[in-house]
Amino acid sequence: MLAAKENEQVLPFILNGLYELGTAELNELALPYLSYNAEKVRHAALAIIEISSDEHLRKVIFMMGDSDENICELAKKKIETAPHQNTQLLVESLVIPNRKIRKGIFDLLESLNIKDLDIFRFAQNQVKESYQYLANAVSLEAFQETPSRTLLIDHFNEKMHLRIENILRVLALQDPSGEIKIIYRGLLSSDARKRSNAIEALEDMVDKRLFKIMLPLVEIHSPQESLNVGKKNFDLMELDSEEKKFFSHLLTDGDWVTTALTLNLIHDNKSEHIDHDVVIEFISSENKFIRKMAQRIIDQHAAEGGQDGG
Amino acid sequence: MQRKEDRMADDVTISDKIMLLKGIEIFESLSVSELAAIASVVEEIDCTPGEVIIQEGTVGDTMYLVVKGEVSVIKDLGEINEIEIDRIKAGDYFGEMALFEDAVRSVSIRIEEACRFMVLHKQEFKELVREYPQIALEICKVLSGRIRNLHTKIEKREFCNAEI
Numbered sequence: 374m375l376a377a378k379e380n381e382q383v384l385p386f387i388l389n390g391l392y393e394l395g396t397a398e399l400n401e402l403a404l405p406y407l408s409y410n411a412e413k414v415r416h417a418a419l420a421i422i423e424i425s426s427d428e429h430l431r432k433v434i435f436m437m438g439d440s441d442e443n444i445c446e447l448a449k450k451k452i453e454t455a456p457h458q459n460t461q462l463l464v465e466s467l468v469i470p471n472r473k474i475r476k477g478i479f480d481l482l483e484s485l486n487i488k489d490l491d492i493f494r495f496a497q498n499q500v501k502e503s504y505q506y507l508a509n510a511v512s513l514e515a516f517q518e519t520p521s522r523t524l525l526i527d528h529f530n531e532k533m534h535l536r537i538e539n540i541l542r543v544l545a546l547q548d549p550s551g552e553i554k555i556i557y558r559g560l561l562s563s564d565a566r567k568r569s570n571a572i573e574a575l576e577d578m579v580d581k582r583l584f585k586i587m588l589p590l591v592e593i594h595s596p597q598e599s600l601n602v603g604k605k606n607f608d609l610m611e612l613d614s615e616e617k618k619f620f621s622h623l624l625t626d627g628d629w630v631t632t633a634l635t636l637n638l639i640h641d642n643k644s645e646h647i648d649h650d651v652v653i654e655f656i657s658s659e660n661k662f663i664r665k666m667a668q669r670i671i672d673q674h675a676a677e678g679g680q681d682g683g
Numbered sequence: 684m685q686r687k688e689d690r691m692a693d694d695v696t697i698s699d700k701i702m703l704l705k706g707i708e709i710f711e712s713l714s715v716s717e718l719a720a721i722a723s724v725v726e727e728i729d730c731t732p733g734e735v736i737i738q739e740g741t742v743g744d745t746m747y748l749v750v751k752g753e754v755s756v757i758k759d760l761g762e763i764n765e766i767e768i769d770r771i772k773a774g775d776y777f778g779e780m781a782l783f784e785d786a787v788r789s790v791s792i793r794i795e796e797a798c799r800f801m802v803l804h805k806q807e808f809k810e811l812v813r814e815y816p817q818i819a820l821e822i823c824k825v826l827s828g829r830i831r832n833l834h835t836k837i838e839k840r841e842f843c844n845a846e847i
Binding site: 519520521524531628629630634662666 | 696698699701702714715716719723
């Protein structure tokens with residue numbers, strides 16, 4: 374009924390009707406309509422969605438950036454009154470490059486009474502993630518140079534920088550004086566003096582504990598030197614702890630690019646770094662690149678006389 | 684014209700695709716995530732020699748990256764004054780301006796050696812840019828560089844003309 378083309382005009386009524394009838398798994402039916410062309414349909418879909426998980430919350434956060442003001446307001450109201458709340462996710466979403474979404478989040482942060490402590494925890498988590506990405510990149514240096522290894526190292530370094538940028542963006546948005554924004558520009562500058570001035574200014578602006586752990590990531594250090602500081606402050610997963618565990622950790626990163634490239638790297642290194650039960654799980658992945666790469670590893674293993682034929 | 688054969692190439696991994704995309708000037712400074720996003724929407728097609736995949740004067744909406752093979756770039760294809768102006772080989776690309784504008788193709792492209800392409804369509808590209816606005820910004824940098832180079836060439840030419 375929802376998919377029938379002739380029903381397009383009455384879709385909002387159908388969605389509403391399904392809600393009134395108490396249809397099971399309504400979220401799954403309504404979610405695809407959040408990106409529908411017609412505003413009335415998007416509005417109707419959003420109205421019947423119940424935010425009961427982080428995934429739903431993420432989708433509704435994006436609706437605060439909708440071109441239609443009524444939809445933005447409805448999204449805000451839905452988040453405010455949702456049975457599932459996650460202030461950390463809201464703070465993290467401040468990094469979404471969309472002015473309308475950020476404005477919506479700030480309104481919500483005010484009404485939800487989010488404290489500086491949440492921002493500090495967010496920053497601390499981002500720093501920890503940065504060090505973990507750095508540890509991943511440094512660990513991968515031990516492998517033979519292949520395109521997948523090079524791309525993975527680049528990917529982790531980019532993710533590390535992105536986390537630091539996230540912190541600075543969020544701090545800048547929280548800073549009415551605008552000084553953090555100037556510091557942020559300085560840190561991204563190719564001029565060494567501007568960078569050094571920005572670091573000095575940053576020390577005066579942010580929490581001392583935060584500055585201390587952030588410094589090795591914003592100053593130009595050797596990766597190993599920075600990582601040593603990270604290891605002192607956080608419990609990080611490294612290659613030398615246990616190889617198979619390290620690869621499992623990369624594969625469960627949650628980012629399909631990391632998973633696909635890691636599988637590629639395992640394949641390039643003749644699949645000796647991972648339990649095949651772990652790889653088999655990826656055979657049924659929704660992502661075609663992950664599926665294909667997992668199958669290749671299984672085939673490679675079988676060709677080498679392993680027991681898992683895939 | 685020979686029939687185009689659509690099929691998924693089994694031997695091109697995500698790393699290969701990303702590395703190929705990284706070799707394209709307009710994509711070279713993108714992050715691995717952004718390149719992976721593009722790699723996940725490109726289509727792989729195989730073409731046979733003699734096939735004309737771009738016809739001069741038609742509106743194009745695709746960009747081609749040559750994974751293997753060779754094509755010729757022809758002006759006035761089939762006309763008495765037909766002229767081959769270039770050859771494009773593996774690792775190179777063409778048709779990228781079709782992603783940004785609706786202008787007609789200025790040349791024809793004919794397959795000379797059996798080719799495999801990675802094809803990026805305008806619609807997919809537009810959707811990617813919505814999700815990764817940084818892609819548009821990086822491309823602007825490259826296009827702005829091209830304009831600067833053209834200006835330099837024009838200035839040099841004007842200088843030479845003045846000398847004469």
